[in-house]
Amino acid sequence: MKKETLNARRLLCPMPVIRVQDKVKFLDAGDELEVICTDPGVLSDIPAWCRINGHQVIDTISDNGDYIITLKVGN
Amino acid sequence: MQTPRKATALISGGLDSLLAAKVIMEQGVHVEGINFYTGFCVEGHTHAIRKKDKAKAKRNNALWVAEQLGIKLHIIDIIEEYKDVVINPKHGYGANLNPCLDCKIFMVSKARQWNAENGFDFIITGEVIGQRPMSQRKETMPVVSRESGADDLLLRPLCAKNLPPTLPEREGWVDREALHDFSGRTRKPQMALAEKFGFEDYAQPAGGCCFLTDANYSDKLADLWKARNSREYSLDDIMLLKVGRHIRPRPHFKMIIAREEGETNFLKGYRKAFIHMDTVSHNGPLTLLDGNPTDDDLTLAARITARYSQGREAEKVDVKLVREGGEEVLSVKPIPAHEIPPDWMV
Numbered sequence: 159m160k161k162e163t164l165n166a167r168r169l170l171c172p173m174p175v176i177r178v179q180d181k182v183k184f185l186d187a188g189d190e191l192e193v194i195c196t197d198p199g200v201l202s203d204i205p206a207w208c209r210i211n212g213h214q215v216i217d218t219i220s221d222n223g224d225y226i227i228t229l230k231v232g233n
Numbered sequence: 234m235q236t237p238r239k240a241t242a243l244i245s246g247g248l249d250s251l252l253a254a255k256v257i258m259e260q261g262v263h264v265e266g267i268n269f270y271t272g273f274c275v276e277g278h279t280h281a282i283r284k285k286d287k288a289k290a291k292r293n294n295a296l297w298v299a300e301q302l303g304i305k306l307h308i309i310d311i312i313e314e315y316k317d318v319v320i321n322p323k324h325g326y327g328a329n330l331n332p333c334l335d336c337k338i339f340m341v342s343k344a345r346q347w348n349a350e351n352g353f354d355f356i357i358t359g360e361v362i363g364q365r366p367m368s369q370r371k372e373t374m375p376v377v378s379r380e381s382g383a384d385d386l387l388l389r390p391l392c393a394k395n396l397p398p399t400l401p402e403r404e405g406w407v408d409r410e411a412l413h414d415f416s417g418r419t420r421k422p423q424m425a426l427a428e429k430f431g432f433e434d435y436a437q438p439a440g441g442c443c444f445l446t447d448a449n450y451s452d453k454l455a456d457l458w459k460a461r462n463s464r465e466y467s468l469d470d471i472m473l474l475k476v477g478r479h480i481r482p483r484p485h486f487k488m489i490i491a492r493e494e495g496e497t498n499f500l501k502g503y504r505k506a507f508i509h510m511d512t513v514s515h516n517g518p519l520t521l522l523d524g525n526p527t528d529d530d531l532t533l534a535a536r537i538t539a540r541y542s543q544g545r546e547a548e549k550v551d552v553k554l555v556r557e558g559g560e561e562v563l564s565v566k567p568i569p570a571h572e573i574p575p576d577w578m579v
Contacts, residue, residue, distance in 0.1 A: 168474065168502045169243055172270055172293050176310050197503075199293070206296040223498075 161190040167224070171199035178229075180198045180209050182213065187233045190216070203228065238406040239263045239387075241344050242357040244306060245442050246294025247433045248410045249359030249391060254302055254428050256390040257357050264357070266306040267347060268295035269340050271315045272375035272471050273444045294436045301432065311343060312468055319445070324376075329451035331443060333368035334376065341381035353403045355386040362392045363417040371395070391415045391423070397431050444475065453479055456579045459482060460524065464471075469503070473521075476500065479579035480537060486524030487579065488534055490541055504555070510538050513562060517542025531556075532563060539567035 164181050168173035174195045181191060193204065204227050205215045212232035219226040242254035258264050281502040283407050299306035305476045318339045322332030336358075346355045360377075368377070374396060380389045384398040393402065394414035402409040415422045427435060444450040453474040458464045460481065463473035473489055476496050481487040497519045500509075507521040508531075522531075531554060539550035545567045552563045 165552075172295075172308050173273075173310070174245070175293070175296070176270060176308050179308060203293045203296055206293065206300055207306075207308075210299050210303075 159188045159192070160185075161192065163192045163194065165197045166193055166200070168196055170197050171203050174200050175203050175223045178204060178207065179211075182211075182231055187231045188229055190228055191231065192226060195227070196223060198225060200225055200227060209212045237263045238355070238401070239265070239353040240355050240357050240401075241348055242266050242304075242343060242477075243340060243354050243359070244295045244298050245359070246298055246436055247418075247442060248427060248432075249361060249364070250483065251298045251301065251359070251435060252356050252423060252430070252434065253359040253390045254298075254304065255430050255432075256412065257388070257407060258302065258304070258424075262396065262407060264302070264304050266299045266302070266304050267344055268294070268306055268308045269311045269315075269343060269376040270308060271336075271443070272312045272468050273319075275442055275444055277521040279492060282289055297434075309343065309347070309348070311339075314343075315339065316466065319466075322569070329445065329446055329448050331451070332443040333365065334373055334445075334500055335447075335521050336510040337368045337377050338380045341377055341383050341387055342449055345381060345383045345386070354406065355388055355399070356383055357388050357390060359391060360389045361415045361417075361423075362395050388412075444455050444471075450474060453579050456481060456487075460487065469506070473500075473503065473523075477521075479539070480573070480577050481579050482528055482533055482537065482577050483524075484527070486522055486526040487535070488537060489521040489523065490538065491520070508554070508556040510535055510552050510554045510563075512539060512544060512550055513553045514549070515539075515542045515544030515547065517544065517550070531563060533561040533568075535565045540570070540573070541567055542567070 164177055166177050174193060174197060178193055185191060208215050208229050213228060214230045214232060216230050217228040240262050242250060242264050248579050254264050291471060296306055318332055318335045319333045322335040324334040327333050343562045348376055362369060378384055388401050389398045391413045394413050395416055398409055401407045413492035454539040457470060476499055477491050478486060479489055491500050500519050500521055503521055507523060509519060509521050511517060518541050522534055526534060535552035538552055542550055544550040548566060549564050550567055552565055554561055555561055
């Protein structure tokens with residue numbers, strides 16, 4: 159299992175989702191991806207994208223204007 | 234058992250694409266959604282840049298629709314390729330800089346390509362004859378099918394009975410009798426169908442989904458092209474047109490002035506790319522300067538920035554100017570409102 163980080167700061171939705179989608183294509187089931195964003199829209203969009211594509215959000219942190227979402231890649 | 238046929242649905246996030254996909258799913262076809270991101274898409278999040286809109290629900294309607302339908306959604310970035318559609322629309326623009334017919338042709342063409350690469354059989358859209366003045370007319374429906382290359386693999390479930398049968402209908406992949414014959418601008422049939430399917434919450438019908446249909450936005454884009462003597466643009470260019478007050482005091486430079494805190498925070502992300510200024514003696518907005526202002530222009534820009542600060546009535550306002558090579562404070566008298574000609578406002 160590996161853990162990768164994606165910097166999606168300053169991107170407005172849906173660009174962070176697109177970046178996540180493109181990154182996850184190259185990850186394996188069980189891998190984790192931490193996404194750092196500034197658009198609060200990701201708080202609904204990334205979990206929605208995960209739900210319809212079988213991935214799991216395992217952590218969400220708000221930190222001084224950053225929204226850090228960690229997801230686990232599904233099968 | 235026969236493998237179910239596979240269709241891609243163009244999902245904008247509105248009611249029509251939701252219903253079109255659902256109608257076909259009801260017939261046992263495997264449907265996945267495609268949503269194209271052009272950079273001009275109107276998203277709740279763009280509005281949410283403004284602090285006063287922060288309380289509004291933020292959701293991507295295309296993702297939300299996919300979740301309601303229980304289907305996968307592929308969001309595809311077409312920002313670069315889409316430029317040619319915006320700059321050189323073969324079929325021209327609508328009321329503003331909206332190349333709706335070329336846009337639809339392009340998107341269906343991209344969906345056709347995606348289908349070929351991913352083993353899908355046909356394409357669904359939520360188009361309805363007569364719904365839109367430019368792209369959804371009886372005469373333009375075959376144009377989209379033909380020029381996208383999708384031909385009769387493009388099925389419009391909501392108005393299929395008003396059109397010649399497509400291949401999926403002729404081959405029995407879908408039952409034509411279970412499709413619809415909607416037409417015109419009325420939304421009542423869609424609302425009735427939504428009710429039948431149990432959809433109670435959906436994006437407001439007939440809402441625009443593209444900034445290019447907006448007259449103010451199109452004016453700003455036209456101004457940008459004119460000032461640069463080029464119709465090229467970057468994603469940052471078109472994002473910035475969505476934010477702030479745009480003032481062009483001289484042909485060779487433009488000011489982008491934040492209207493409130495949310496926009497200031499957003500524009501802060503662009504400070505490194507622009508000459509910028511903000512008031513330091515009074516609360517006031519962040520201003521980005523696009524172009525090549527002279528020293529006199531910078532003084533004028535500082536006076537305009539001061540005009541939009543809490544020091545607008547003061548004798549002097551200190552404005553910090555940051556540009557390549559350093560920063561300085563300009564002490565200026567705010568420009569009175571009557572000295573800002575209306576034609577400076579973009």
